[in-house]
Amino acid sequence: MKVLIIGGTGEMGQWFTPFFKNHGYEVVVWGSSGKIEIAERMEVEFAHDLDVAISTSDIVIVTVPINITEKVITETAPKMKSGSLLMDFTSLKAGPTEAMKKYAPEGVEILGTHPMFGPSIPSLHGQIFILTPIEGRCDKWFPVMRSLFEDNGAHIEVISPAEHDRFVSVVQGLTHFAYITIGTTFDSLDFSVNESRRFMSPVYDIMLDFVGRILGQNPYLYAYIQMENPEVLKVHDAFMQQCREMSTIVREHNVDGFTTKMKDAAAHFGDTASALRRSDKLINSKIAEFDELIDSIGTERGLKHIYSNIVHVGIVKKVTPRSVILFVGNRLVPLKMENVRLLSTEELKAWKNKILRHHTRDISVLIPQGSKPEAICNVIACNDNIISVRKIDTYIGVKGTDRTSVTYRINITGDSDATRVNDEIVEQLCGIGCKLRT
Structure with a gap:
């Protein structure tokens, strides 16, 4: 099966190219920027003749900016071969779906698709896909695509295009609008976000991270999410009306009015207890790593940089809410807390096993009568400095x-004192009744 991704050199295109490739599809990409080097890096073909690629592909995926999606669909759909599938990966569904219905030939199936995640995720596990199939226009391909995504751990929601746009006007439209407006409010107040972190609560800390996450994305994408969905303006009106009402209540020191508003909202929200537990879990996960680092001061730990994937291993010297300082070799290495992840003991050991150059020692012993040599291997392997x-x-x-002589080959981690570890193993073997052969 041949898949053409129009917009394949963009961020989402670059995520789905290896996904389809790894599942046995022949993938061809096209992008208006003409960045052939991106296709070469992904080891797929760049469609130099787009019309030919469209007419010979079994699946065509449109993943381009929202404001040009319908235009691209209009130009693409009529060129597709009978029996093929046209999909779009955009944040709106009503307009693109109508364009696909109008311009795709009768023999071409169509499927509106919205991956509810960004290109930074490592896999589909736990991610949501919204599918908006049109009755009679996706009988063959709908179960194929649904199975492909579900088999890779995704959760599928099937709704109509109009329902989709109504829900995302709040799920994305309101959420982004509120977070971006908080960011612009910081700017208008000339408020120092970095300074405010000195006094932050866990909830404020998490809120800042989400505001920063949104502000750090492509602003054009977020502009189109706000401006291209007509349902969003209704949400804006309701949100700003509530802001005005709440502000008036506060200005009037109307405690009863405030508490009534809050209680009514809580009743409409529903299960606030579950929300409290889920948010506690998120807060506690941030606190737990910090506490573990505090407890690790003076000991060796490994920290993996989230973006570069570089692992820093050293003695923890100092920990603050915003940074951690490791003593690595003969130098101090400061790291921002938000950029690193603390490795578990097992992860650190696995990293050492892979990266370091290790020591090999052979130890020959006379084992006690009736002892099993393999069982003694397991005893030796309990030493934390032993790889194998x-x-x-x-x-x-x-x-x-009349004892049996056994020689064990021991691999010792490269950053350990091999002589000391060797002596420890010899002492351990003698302690269980073995006799060293010299």
Whole structure:
């Protein structure tokens, strides 16, 4: 099956290209920027002749800015072959779906699709896909696409295009509008966000991260989400009316009015207890890592940089709410807390096993009668500085004893004192009744 991704050199296109490629599809990409090097990096073909690529593809996916999606669909759909599928990966569904219905030939199936995530996610596990199939226009391909996404861990929601646009006017439209407006309010007040972190509560800290996350994205994408969905303006009107009413209540010191508003909203919201538990879980996860780092001061830990994937391993010297300082070798390495993730003991050991150059030692012992050499391997492997242990030689008939002689090959982590670890293992073996062979 051949998949053409129009907009394939963009961020979402670059996410879905390897996804389809890894599932056995032949992927071709096209982008108006003509960035052939992106296709080369992904090891797929760039569609130099777009019309030919459209007419020979089994699936055509349109993932372009919202404001030009319908135009691209209008130009693309009539060129598609019978039996193929046309999809769009945009944040609106009513307009694009109508364009697909109007311009796609009768033999071409159509499927409105909205991945409710950005290109930074590692996989589809736990992510939501909204599908808006039109009755009679996606009988063949709908189950294929649904299975593909579900089999990779995605959760599928199937609704009409109009329902989709109504829900996302709040899910995206209101959320983005509120967060961006908080950011512009900081700007208008000339308020120092960095300074305010000195006094932050966990809730404020999380809120700032979400505001910063939105502000750091492509502003054109967020502008189109606000401006291209006609349902959003109704949401704006309701939101601003509530802001005015709440502000008036506060200015009048109307405590009863404030509490009534808040209680009514809580009743309409529904299960606030579950929301409290979920938010507690989020807050506690941030606090837990900080507490673990505090407890790790003076010990070795590993921190992985979220964006570069570089792992820093060293002695934790100092921890603040915003930073952690490691002593690595003979130098201090300051790291921003928000940029790193604390590795577990198992992850750090796995990293050392992969990266470091390790020490090898062979130890020969006479094991106690009736002992199993493999069981002794397991005893040796309990040492935290041991990567692996294996039996490389067994000999029966050592002069002067009826014990079995076993030689163990031990791999010791590269950053350990190999002589000390070797001595520890020898002491441990002697402690369980083995006798060292010299």
